[in-house]
Amino acid sequence: MPKIGVIGTGHLGKIHLRLLKEIPEWEVAGIFDTDEATARKVSHDFGVPYFDTMDALLAQVDAVDIVTPTLSHFSLAKLALESGKHVFIEKPITNTPEEAEILIGLARENNLIGQVGHVERFNPAFLAVQGKTLNPVFIEVHRLAIWNPRGTDVSVVLDLMIHDLDVILSLVSSPVKKISASGIPVIADTPDIANARIEFENGCIANLTASRISLKNMRKVRLFEQNHYVSIDFLEKQTEVIRLAEAGETQAEGKVMMNLDTGKTTKQMVMEMPPVQPVNAIKMELEEFAASVMFQKPVRVSFSDGYRALKTACDILECMNQQIIPS
Numbered sequence: 001m002p003k004i005g006v007i008g009t010g011h012l013g014k015i016h017l018r019l020l021k022e023i024p025e026w027e028v029a030g031i032f033d034t035d036e037a038t039a040r041k042v043s044h045d046f047g048v049p050y051f052d053t054m055d056a057l058l059a060q061v062d063a064v065d066i067v068t069p070t071l072s073h074f075s076l077a078k079l080a081l082e083s084g085k086h087v088f089i090e091k092p093i094t095n096t097p098e099e100a101e102i103l104i105g106l107a108r109e110n111n112l113i114g115q116v117g118h119v120e121r122f123n124p125a126f127l128a129v130q131g132k133t134l135n136p137v138f139i140e141v142h143r144l145a146i147w148n149p150r151g152t153d154v155s156v157v158l159d160l161m162i163h164d165l166d167v168i169l170s171l172v173s174s175p176v177k178k179i180s181a182s183g184i185p186v187i188a189d190t191p192d193i194a195n196a197r198i199e200f201e202n203g204c205i206a207n208l209t210a211s212r213i214s215l216k217n218m219r220k221v222r223l224f225e226q227n228h229y230v231s232i233d234f235l236e237k238q239t240e241v242i243r244l245a246e247a248g249e250t251q252a253e254g255k256v257m258m259n260l261d262t263g264k265t266t267k268q269m270v271m272e273m274p275p276v277q278p279v280n281a282i283k284m285e286l287e288e289f290a291a292s293v294m295f296q297k298p299v300r301v302s303f304s305d306g307y308r309a310l311k312t313a314c315d316i317l318e319c320m321n322q323q324i325i326p327s
Helices: 011-022 036-046 054-058 070-082 097-109 156-171 281-295 303-323
Strands: 003-007 027-032 063-066 086-090 114-117 138-146 176-184 193-200 205-214 218-225 228-233 238-246 255-261 266-272
Touching (some): 003 011, 011 027, 011 036, 027 054, 063 070, 063 281, 070 086, 070 097, 097 114, 138 156, 156 193, 156 218
Parallel strands (some): 003 027, 063 086
Antiparallel strands (some): 176 193, 218 228, 255 266
């Protein structure tokens, strides 16, 4: 059974710690945080050892779970990888793409597992369409959140939109060709609302809107292709698949069908709601990290995936900065 240490004992760190203790494949060896008072309280509450230095923790573990502010991701992960430890790191992988490239190289050189916590890949609504052949030509994304001061030290692009960037890049097997973007700060010092249009070399276009000043929460991705439409609701954990079929298809259980007159011929519009299995997405990603460490299996969200999402987010931010008119 591999031993893991949790670095960071804030809100999300405590969630990770609780879930790791529920996963039989992991032995939680201890925690580390530069906030000693908080870490000691968490150590007492969860019944796990507290280490007063990063080196002391690394000496006792096979892997680390880094759940700290983004600015510290690179230095902590670099130290862990150089010490021969597998690394799970929350999104975004690092503060800059250049830092992420260094971590990718270190993990490869030392034959270590590196996974990034892009948790929406484990959302049950997204899992419900895994295995289906999806070739979207247009993608519409809305990720809206009610104002919460937590996380506002970074732009809404790195805070919220990056979730959907990772999802889209996992769906579209084509390099990014062009990016257009705009965004403005409303409450925080960094943009609170942003829109980005991404054109891929294969012709697919993705339009993303992210806001943390909405009056309601929404996390939806809509995928369009010829005769096919897929809606994934990450918040409500629901998935809808709507497709056009030739008239005469037999109705089956779980399908809603209606005739549609196109003006040339009559087709059938078929709506299906794939079964969504209830899972804890964070727990599932930590379970898969354990399996990857134990059996040297590829991870679902690699350091390279984390790099691609971060690089695209940074390109969006650069594009937004070029749109800002000096006052």
